[in-house]
């Protein structure tokens with residue numbers, strides 16, 4: 001996973017709530033067995049509408065998605081995160097995220113930032129007024145900054161550390177393999193196996 | 196202070212706890228299907244890691260499989276299914292492939308085999324893993340990176356969610372089902388209402404539900420934003436499990452039951468949040484919009500966006516009505532549908548099929564009606580009871596087991612603009628096919644709707 005410390009880029013406002021993962025990447029795109037090529041499926045249905053915000057050339061190259069509340073609800077498909085990243089997004093900002101989506105993002109190094117709804121709204125308005133606006137998402141300082149605005153966000157220390165170091169969870173867990181074995185030795189004897 | 200059911204099960208599975216870190220949680224059962232696993236197995240291969248406990252893992256083919264006999268026609272789907280077969284063989288994981296008597300939707304087969312038991316931790320790369328919480332365990336959906344993590348370590352790092360009690364008092368009136376109850380709960384607390392919580396469903400109406408009804412309720416916990424939902428195990432749970440292939444036997448059974456009986460929220464335990472619902476006031480529910488929280492009793496009319504005080508809800512309703520092709524003020528009972536779908540991990544079990552058959556017996560369907568059993572075993576049992584004959588005589592299509600039109604990854608889809616009454620769990624835009632419009636309903640309402648061609652409750656027939 002690519003480490004994330006601070007990122008400055010253009011943002012794009014997505015003025016919709018309940019952006020479920022079926023919208024982020026429709027099911028037909030989930031048949032691939034590889035991890036690449038999902039950018040083409042990002043918001044596939046919505047992108048057919050020429051008026052959809054991602055089709056607006058003024059937002060070309062944006063790397064920060066600023067969405068309405070409840071972004072990434074629904075299906076657990078991590079393909080949603082892959083599609084966003086492969087399209088070029090490094091950060092998604094919203095007032096609330098679906099739990100599984102948020103987890104998947106932090107495993108992959110896509111930073112989900114929760115800001116209060118009125119700050120999300122203010123950022124959307126600022127970007128609409130000036131699509132070239134530089135927005136900085138600073139994980140080290142836990143801040144989002146744009147045009148003189150400084151807004152703090154919360155993220156737990158552990159996830160922040162993991163993202164900043166770009167650490168792989170599996171490697172971290174395997175350091176504790178002895179503890180896993182010790183736990184396994186004490187499991188209840190009636191628990192089922194699949195064999 | 197006493198502990199909640201969720202806290203008891205969680206604590207039982209903590210492998211490691213350290214300050215400032217998430218708990219490392221042991222996973223008792225890992226369910227796998229073809230869609231969210233290929234990249235996880237690839238990751239293992241790349242790192243040269245084995246599967247730590249293949250015997251706590253089970254795989255099935257469900258999302259992509261056709262529900263008519265014959266091979267998979269879509270080459271991309273076929274590759275995905277074949278990839279699962281290769282991976283299962285390479286890593287030594289039990290697989291139930293298409294055509295196998297044990298095949299079915301991943302959340303139907305776990306309970307059916309008796310692999311889903313009280314007090315367990317169960318995960319799957321699928322958000323409806325919450326279904327298994329009906330037995331009193333903690334079960335939740337995970338992404339592909341986490342699937343790889345569980346394969347490699349049989350554990351997951353996770354923060355313990357907060358706890359929410361949903362207390363359902365009184366009894367459900369006749370004709371009102373578990374599906375109506377959960378749709379009413381989601382309409383009340385919203386699609387984000389359960390976010391960050393494990394929900395425990397409690398109260399008289401919940402206790403009186405069958406295991407199948409309990410699974411329907413827990414299944415849709417994710418639609419309220421909660422990763423997991425659970426119900427304390429009781430005699431209903433034990434009776435369901437007894438003598439299933441993987442349930443404990445003999446002395447082990449007695450030991451297990453003694454432990455399972457302790458799995459209930461202590462009287463003095465405190466939940467982080469409590470929601471109360473009066474079951475006696477409920478009627479059949481349907482959704483009118485494009486998220487599962489946009490639901491109403493069938494007797495209501497399509498709401499006007501202006502009736503929502505919250506600007507976000509208003510905007511969402513406006514968009515939903517436009518997408519759904521509905522006008523505010525239209526009675527829900529007047530909405531005409533093109534397709535009826537009975538199936539999915541929400542309502543594709545034997546009881547659901549029995550309920551639909553009871554209504555279709557001796558009647559004719561007016562719409563295209565797909566009846567898709569949730570597993571091959573459900574199919575077999577339904578056929579032994581002659582339900583397939585009832586469906587076919589009514590003009591409905593009787594299919595093979597799979598996810599089918601729940602998400603339209605196989606050929607069972609809606610065409611743009613087509614409208615369905617569906618017993619599945621998601622009415623998102625395009626969920627059942629691009630441009631398709633979905634109304635979520637119970638199996639009973641689905642069957643009655645098939646008869647009239649309009650959203651209908653059985654009592655209206």
Ligand code: SF4
Pocket residue numbers: 257258300301302321323539540541597598601602619620
């Ligand atoms: S039936 Fe639907 S919700 Fe259930 S596992 Fe299959 S696709 Fe997912």
